Amino acid sequence: MSNVLVLVDHTAGTVRKTTAELLTIARRLGEPVAVFIGEGVQEALPALGQYGATKVIALSTQSNPELTQYLVAPKAEALQQVAAKVEPSAILISSNAEGKEIAARLAVKLEAGLITDAVDVTAADGGPVTTQSVFAGNYTVQAKVTHGTPIITVKPNAATPEAAETSPEVEEFDVTISDAAKTARITDSKPREATGRPELTEAAIIVSGGRGTGGDFGPVEAFADSLGAAVGASRAAVDSGWYPHAYQVGQTGKTVSPQLYVAAGISGAIQHRAGMQTSKTIVAVNKDPEAPIFELVDFGVVGDLHKVLPTATEEVTKRKS
Numbered sequence: 165m166s167n168v169l170v171l172v173d174h175t176a177g178t179v180r181k182t183t184a185e186l187l188t189i190a191r192r193l194g195e196p197v198a199v200f201i202g203e204g205v206q207e208a209l210p211a212l213g214q215y216g217a218t219k220v221i222a223l224s225t226q227s228n229p230e231l232t233q234y235l236v237a238p239k240a241e242a243l244q245q246v247a248a249k250v251e252p253s254a255i256l257i258s259s260n261a262e263g264k265e266i267a268a269r270l271a272v273k274l275e276a277g278l279i280t281d282a283v284d285v286t287a288a289d290g291g292p293v294t295t296q297s298v299f300a301g302n303y304t305v306q307a308k309v310t311h312g313t314p315i316i317t318v319k320p321n322a323a324t325p326e327a328a329e330t331s332p333e334v335e336e337f338d339v340t341i342s343d344a345a346k347t348a349r350i351t352d353s354k355p356r357e358a359t360g361r362p363e364l365t366e367a368a369i370i371v372s373g374g375r376g377t378g379g380d381f382g383p384v385e386a387f388a389d390s391l392g393a394a395v396g397a398s399r400a401a402v403d404s405g406w407y408p409h410a411y412q413v414g415q416t417g418k419t420v421s422p423q424l425y426v427a428a429g430i431s432g433a434i435q436h437r438a439g440m441q442t443s444k445t446i447v448a449v450n451k452d453p454e455a456p457i458f459e460l461v462d463f464g465v466v467g468d469l470h471k472v473l474p475t476a477t478e479e480v481t482k483r484k485s
């Protein structure tokens with residue numbers, strides 16, 4: 165069976181859910197081989213084994229500090245060297261800003277076809293077939309790479325992680341990073357302040373607020389917390405300075421696809437829909453019964469979010485206790 169490389173997305177060995185999704189997809193295509201860049205591979209092993217990695221290729225920053233001292237380019241060079249050794253039938257990378265830049269650089273180096281932002285990947289004769297959601301989600305496009313090793317970036321929530329226990333061996337791998345890749349040095353980095361809520365693009369439930377909040381995200385946050393959900397925002401709310409841009413959902417924000425998306429005080433503009441319309445169940449709270457968001461929802465509540473959300477929060481809290 166052919167090897168499928170999966171670039172592991174992690175923070176100090178804590179593997180992100182997107183990697184479990186990539187490993188699940190990789191198993192459809194061949195034998196998943198995880199590429200782990202950085203420190204913490206031993207901490208990551210149980211999670212990688214749980215989702216079927218047959219092997220973990222570890223690129224330690226002790227022997228190759230450039231890998232995390234510089235932006236992106238060294239990681240692309242390193243993956244090129246791993247690919248030369250493993251000769252994979254496909255390479256899967258998470259569709260985030262860094263992942264897409266690594267993928268693009270790697271595609272140039274390997275002279276291989278690249279498909280970004282896949283929302284599904286299936287096995288087929290002659291290589292994987294991807295599905296992309298384009299033009300604000302109004303079209304889906306099926307595509308396959310016709311030249312070289314397919315490099316595919318996959319959006320979060322493209323697959324439900326399915327466990328397939330393995331005991332992967334770890335192979336330490338040293339790379340040589342050229343001076344040409346050491347052009348943008350990281351001078352400082354710090355993690356975003358922890359909110360205690362799940363990461364927006366990975367959350368199973370999201371409660372988003374729009375202009376209808378009037379700037380008071382208290383009811384949105386309280387309802388989100390009662391459900392263990394992430395908080396999102398429309399661009400109108402972000403542009404008004406009511407919520408940070410990192411939480412914007414939509415065409416110029418994050419694309420999300422949770423099990424449950426609650427839109428509170430959001431009209432449902434096409435650019436907002438582009439980021440959330442693949443959510444499994446959509447609920448809207450809006451005081452205007454004609455709001456376009458109601459065309460999209462599974463359940464709608466016509467009412468003032470400042471009354472509806474606290475009532476819903478109280479009810480959820482009561483049922484939990």
Ligand SMILES: Cc1cc2nc3c(=O)[nH]c(=O)nc-3n(C[C@H](O)[C@H](O)[C@H](O)COP(=O)(O)OP(=O)(O)OC[C@H]3O[C@@H](n4cnc5c(N)ncnc54)[C@H](O)[C@@H]3O)c2cc1C
Binds near residue numbers: 401428429
């Ligand atoms: C190039 C481009 C990119 C864009 N990208 C994005 C993007 O990524 N994400 C995004 O969201 N938008 C984006 N937009 C903006 C988009 O077109 C809309 O302007 C925006 O989504 C509107 O946000 P909203 O629904 O919060 O505000 P509005 O459209 O003003 O809607 C507010 C809604 O709240 C309801 N409401 C008011 N008070 C209450 C209350 N008390 N209780 C309940 N309901 C209430 C109203 O009935 C209304 O439906 C983009 C626009 C452009 C041109």
